[in-house]
Amino acid sequence: MGQDPGLRRLVLGTLLAAYPGPVPPDWAVDLVAEGLAGHTLFGTNVHDPAQVAATTAALRAGRSDVLIAIDEEGGDVTRLAHATGSPYPGNAALGAIGDTALTRRVHEAIGAELAALGITLNLAPTVDVNSADDNPVIGTRSFGADPVRVAAHAAAAVAGLQAAGVAACAKHFPGHGATVADSHHELPLVDVPVEVLRRRDLPPFAAVVAADVRAIMTAHIRVPALTGAGPATFSRAVLVDLLRGEYGFTGAVVTDALEMKGAAVAAGGTGPAAVRALAAGADLLCIGAKVDAELVERVVAEILAALADGRLARERVEDAAGRAAALAAWIRSAGSVPPAPTDLGYAAARRAVRVEGVLTGLDRPLVVQLHAASTIAEGRVPWGLGPHLGDTEEVRVVAAETDSLALRRLAGDRPIVLVGRHLHRLPGADDLVTALAAAHPVTVVEMGWPAAWRPAGVRAFVTTYGASHANGRAAAEALGLR
Template identity: 85%
Template sequence: MGLDPGLRRLALGTLLAAYPGPVPPDWAVDLLTDGLAGHTLFGTNIHDPAQVAASTEALRAGRPDVIIAIDEEGGDVTRLAHATGSPYPGNAALGAVDDLALTRQVYAAIGAELAALGITIDLAPTVDVNTADENPVIGTRSFGADPARVAAHSAAAVAGLQSAGVAACAKHFPGHGATVADSHYELPTVDVSPAVLRERDLPPFAAVVDAGVRAIMTAHIRVPPLTGDGPATFSRAVLVDLLRVEYGFTGTVITDALEMKGAALAAGGVGPAAVRALAAGADLLCIGAKVDADLVEQVAAEIVEALSDGRLDRARVEEAAGRAADLAGWTRAAGPPTPVTERLGYAAALRAIRVEGDVTELTRPLVVQLHAASTIAEGRVPWGLGPHLADAEEVRAVAGETDPEALRRLAGDRPIVLVGRHLHRLPGGPELVEALAARHPVTVVEMGWPGRWRPANARAFVTTYGASHANGRAAAEVLGLAG
């Protein structure tokens, strides 16, 4: 016996799916006709602008008001430029520059690019306050560690995106910046009082609500005084009492991907996670990246079953689907995009560079790029100085497996420029840098979250606040190595 068509359509109206490859398969379009709210685009869906525009047009054939979402944060998290790296610096660099007009301008440019391709919502900005130097998943995606600065730039970013007719989705409520675990793999705990959250983590969310943000994304984090043993995504105290009642948010609450271990393991699967998120007050359920027709039908069936057995109230699901539809309606009614300023991102990245020490006399250096793993959010996007070097040899190395004496021999009488990401927490990173610097001229380029560590005896420490294509170009220019 099949699902009740009306209930199935209602359930589909709360789901944000995804599909593999550069061309939307028939099932992805057919589900939109049946009521699916929309799809999220990932790097595997993107080859070039013309192809993306054709894909979004094909999706609109299934549903004219389809929600088409993407994670385009600039900086280290990019989908449109996953093959080369983003032409825009990310939030940490913009926070370092601390020019609100620039932040708004960069996000307006990103929004204009998305709008031109038919994308309706950007799952950005990240408005988490990165208070933990060891944070493995936020880092340079954050505007910084100061709540007031992050709040101001978060509001500017939202204003910029939405001025281009693309809905913004601020994330990750109630704040992922103090975690030292990655919610893609486990359920992180932030064991603080609501009072600490209000002072440290929540000011940016208050600012984006005041700025009229259309959507807010939940965090798969555990805050025991509010969420008990489960994630915020499943907590009515967080999504209703805190976000809607206390902070007055009236837009669409979107979940972080329910396939992430922080949600799926806590609920016993994506389907049960969808039910718990809806019951807690979420409106649009992001299933994740690895989605097929069977998974969408499975999640919809779980929601319909929950409506039948009393786990979900029909009025709650209708409210959720209505808020998703409101989001789709807003994006359809948006105005013309803002024109993009040529090389805006590269100029912004250059302004973010911070130099401690002496970067002169770096003629024909040996550039050593240390391997750094990427997070699921970032994906495997090229980074470093390599594409920008004019006259320098570059080698790759793994910090914990590299003999500093071998690098010294390879460099000979040339200075070494050592490039890394999050060097302070890279296994073997600080030890390798300091061993090299003790007996050789070494300049360090930190392209991740810098932390407090500075290497002894290094000639210079250069911070880019991100590893985008724009950040790499800026570092090469500052060091006098750019072609």
């Protein structure tokens, strides 16, 4: 018995795939023509604006209302500027500034840039309340640790993106900010009563629903009080009872990447994860970054098998595909805005810099950047003061492998500016900074999440609330190095 082409098209209408390289391969465009909801662009798909515009045009040739998604959060998570770093500060910096009108303008500018390139769905903003200083995956992607502040900025970001004609996708429901594990690698646990979530994690989602956000992304986190042993992505209690029933969300529920271990391991593979997510109430299934035609076909086959054996009702898949189509229809009817001033992000980043201590006497310093690994969400994007230093000497070292005496000898009579990300949890950083500051003038620049940690003996502690290109320039200017 042959495959029902109508059913195959229906299933494809729930999938957000991806492909390797800067040019969409034939299979990627062919699947769009067959009904695939869309593709997500990652850094490997982005070389320059002209190439991205050609990419989106090629995908639209498959079907005019194809969804073309990207993770363009600003700050530390950028795909368009992955080669240089984003010209916009991220959410932590905007939250620290506290100007929701600025937050709206920055996200409207990001949206205008995306719209001009033919990108229609931004998998942003991150609206998680970063309540755990040691959170390894949210951090500066969050507007802050205060639910009220995060809610206000989350709504402003959504309004800005959508004013530009790009659908926003707020993430990660019901809140990834309290985790100390990365769901790319494992299934994080948030073991608190539901009432704690209502006070701490859920207010920003209520705010974006009120702001008419078009999509919300699920979190691959386990909240036993709601999800039992599985992740929120597979939980009807989370996606249907809480998000739709209690919070009244009527837009598209988008999964975080199903290839992530927080979902795939829990389900026994990407295909089974897709079935469980659909059954739980998800509408648009983000397969992940490492996708080829074979993987898409395996996912389609798994969903078709679930429809055949009763694990999944056809009405549920029709509902999901309908919501994905409605998202595409909203985008086609949305308006647009003119490009923003090119200095907008840099001016914003300057407003976010905070200085504790004294910044005098920094002529000809030795700049020491401490190596910090990137998360999968961030990717390998340049960061630091390097591009903004002119002829100021910079060295890059691993904190746990560096001798403070050797650095002092290299500095000689010059002061040291030590630059890092998440220094409070970087192995060896505290010992190195303390040893240097005991015998040498040291200024610390923290470009990660600003925890309470402050090293003893330093002359100044500078916080940028992010490590984008804009944040780096703002820090260099504050230090008088530009």
